[in-house]
Amino acid sequence: xxxxxxxxxxxxxxxxxxxxxxxxxxxxxxxxxxxxxxxxxxxxxxxxxxxxxxxxxxxxxxxxxxxxxxxxxxxxxxxxxxxxxxxxxxxxxxxxxxxxxxxxxxxxxxxxxxxxxxxxxxxxxxxxxxxxxxxxxxxxxxxxxxxxxxxxxxxxxxxxxxxxxxxxxxxxxxxxxxxxxxxxxxxxxxxxxxxxxxxxxxxxxxxxxxxxxxxxxxxxxxxxxxxxxxxxxxxxxxxxxxxxxxxxxxxxxxxxxxxxxxxxxxxxxxxxxxxxxxxxxxxxxxxxxxxxxxxxxxxxxxxxxxxxxxxxxxxxxxxxxxxxxxxxxxxxxxxxxxxxxxxxxxxxxxxxxxxxxxxxxxx
Numbered sequence: 001x002x003x004x005x006x007x008x009x010x011x012x013x014x015x016x017x018x019x020x021x022x023x024x025x026x027x028x029x030x031x032x033x034x035x036x037x038x039x040x041x042x043x044x045x046x047x048x049x050x051x052x053x054x055x056x057x058x059x060x061x062x063x064x065x066x067x068x069x070x071x072x073x074x075x076x077x078x079x080x081x082x083x084x085x086x087x088x089x090x091x092x093x094x095x096x097x098x099x100x101x102x103x104x105x106x107x108x109x110x111x112x113x114x115x116x117x118x119x120x121x122x123x124x125x126x127x128x129x130x131x132x133x134x135x136x137x138x139x140x141x142x143x144x145x146x147x148x149x150x151x152x153x154x155x156x157x158x159x160x161x162x163x164x165x166x167x168x169x170x171x172x173x174x175x176x177x178x179x180x181x182x183x184x185x186x187x188x189x190x191x192x193x194x195x196x197x198x199x200x201x202x203x204x205x206x207x208x209x210x211x212x213x214x215x216x217x218x219x220x221x222x223x224x225x226x227x228x229x230x231x232x233x234x235x236x237x238x239x240x241x242x243x244x245x246x247x248x249x250x251x252x253x254x255x256x257x258x259x260x261x262x263x264x265x266x267x268x269x270x271x272x273x274x275x276x277x278x279x280x281x282x283x284x285x286x287x288x289x290x291x292x293x294x295x296x297x298x299x300x301x302x303x304x305x306x307x308x309x310x311x312x313x314x315x316x317x318x319x320x321x322x323x324x325x326x327x328x329x330x331x332x333x334x335x336x337x338x339x340x341x342x343x344x345x346x347x348x349x350x351x352x353x354x355x356x357x358x359x360x361x362x363x
Contacts, residue, residue: 008223012325015230022231023238030235039177040297045232046185049128051225053186055218056135056144057194058211064142071143074270074279078147081266081287082125083158089261090122091115091166093254102250110308114251116167117299117312122258123163124298125151126289128186129324130282132226133289136328137281144282145191151286152183163298175297182293230321237314244311251315259323263288267331270338277338281331289324292317 023030036043068075098111106114127148134144156179164172201210234241241248263284270280295313303309 009325009329011223011227012230012321015227016234016322019231019234020238020241023235024242027239030238033232034236039181040175040300041178041181041185041293042232042236045229048225048229048232049132049186050190052135052222052229053128053131053190054193055215055222056131056141057190058197058215058218059141060145060191060194060198061142062195064140065146068143068146071275071279073273074143074275074283075147075150077266077269077273077275077283078151078286079154081262081269081283082151083154083162085265086125086258086262086287087119087122087162087166090254090258091119093258094118094122097250097254105250106247110247113303113308114312116303117295117307117309118251118254118258118316119166120163120295120298120309121255121290121292121313121316123159123166124291124295125155126286127152127155127182127291129289129320130286131186131190132222133285133324133328134282135222137285137331138278139282139285140276140278143279144286145187147282147286148187152187155179155291159294169302173298173301175294175301178293178297182291226321233317233321237318240311240314241318247311248315248318251312252319255316255319256323259288259319260327263327274339276341277331277335278341280338284331285324285327288327289320290316292320 033044034042094115098106098114102111130148131141131144133139134141160172160174163169197214198211201207201214266284266287267280270283275283292313295316296310299307299309299313
């Protein structure tokens with residue numbers, strides 16, 4: 001591991017501090033940067049996430065995407081966790097804490113808003129950052145792409161009915177521009193760019209080696225993109241963090257339990273299903289992290305920019321990176337829990353290469 005990766009938790013902690021400090025020292029400049037958005041997607045943050053995603057997209061072998069269907073258990077696990085478990089556990093935890101555990105600490109009206117915001121987070125599983133977490137756990141890039149794609153397709157049809165059911169709202173507004181733009185920026189464009197770059201580099205016998213070298217050169221920029229994303233996210237919300245630290249802490253409690261709990265359910269289920277680690281880790285990560293652009297946009301449209309619901313979705317944004325990095329570290333340390341990667345599929349290629357090798361001329 002390189003210096004950046006070895007001490008990534010330290011760099012993230014420093015980035016969080018730098019973000020809060022920057023937001024406090026130069027709130028006007030940070031406010032201007034936060035307004036550089038389209039369809040509720042902040043463009044500087046989107047560019048940084050794109051920088052993080054591209055190296056993983058570069059690793060996707062087009063032919064490997066077709067092979068994902070041969071191992072459906074990972075996809076089934078993703079669907080079950082994201083759509084049959086996660087929204088309902090989030091709603092249950094939100095109600096438990098803000099109707100009972102924290103009942104005497106916040107007004108009932110504020111509690112209802114916090115519950116609504118957390119429900120929106122629970123019904124919006126991740127689209128973009130899961131590629132980053134998958135890459136850090138050495139996940140299968142092609143399988144992760146299909147997991148995200150399946151998740152996005154279900155999101156289009158399932159978000160409204162599940163969110164409406166849990167919120168008790170029949171006329172639920174969905175910012176389709178946010179949804180479509182996010183999928184385009186974080187899935188379609190980086191995949192297309194990766195395919196084009198791969199086609200350009202993958203020529204001749206040393207094509208795969210050239211791709212690996214190019215991806216290795218990009219890796220430091222990917223980590224820098226992650227750290228700058230953390231700086232911006234915490235800078236954007238520095239005022240909230242400093243003005244309402246106790247409310248932020250209260251909202252964070254059920255969100256933390258939800259994040260670690262969902263990861264545990266998915267990860268242990270993946271172990272029970274005997275999935276390979278490169279499939280199991282991304283499957284657990286995609287359910288743990290959130291599509292925060294969508295959740296924030298819906299919270300603001302339904303309850304207002306300064307509402308408790310919007311605050312709850314923002315807290316989800318703030319805790320996500322530290323939580324996910326801790327889970328990345330755990331997943332990497334428990335790689336031995338899962339079956340060794342299958343090597344049988346690689347044998348035909350090796351045999352073909354050997355068969356095609358020219359014979360050594362005899363003296």
